Amino acid sequence: MNKHGQDLPRVFLQTGDCFFGVAPTLVSTVLGSCVAVTMHVPKMGIGAICHAFLPDSSAGKRGAHEPQICRFVDTALQNMLESMDKVGVPRRDLVLKLFGGSSGLAVRGMEYSSYDIGRRNIEMARKLLRFARLELTVQDVGGNQGRKLLFNTRTGEVWIKRLRQAAFEKQDNDAGRGTKF
Secondary structure (H helix, E strand, C coil): CCCCCCCCCEEECCCCCEEEECCCCEEEEEECCCEEEEEEECCCCEEEEEEECECCHHHHHHCCCCCCCCCEHHHHHHHHHHHHHHCCCCHHHCEEEEEECCCCHHHCCCCCCCCCHHHHHHHHHHHHHHHCCCCEEEEEECCCCCEEEEEECCCCCEEEEEEECCEEECCCCCCCCCEEC
């Protein structure tokens, strides 16, 4: 296997989805104000990732339909943790990382308003993980640039490329592969 997991099966994670990988998989997604939380279990070589785009499911429960479970940060994290519990992963074995939550161009100057969904998504993820007594090992959040993310479910490695005007900005000397976390 090469160092970026290029020979692994690939999955593109859509907005509002979660992926639980018991077989080694390379998961990619693109984030703006959305956040991705990765959970990895080094001892077992399994990982999970969500792509949540709104912080709180309580607003979505007003209608007749239940929300898409990974659309919201709160229900996505709950779902991921419950999935890890079902396969017998002790919470102390989880390695957690948080990415995304950019403010984007539309809310410049309103970074601390209720319209800054990216900031609210970040705050919700941090709050829920603190409540669950779980610590983030890596965070690459905020700012005003989107991110393309690659997550290797076997190793827990995450590569990030910052997006700038539909082009990828090189972040390191790794042949343009982005920053590894």
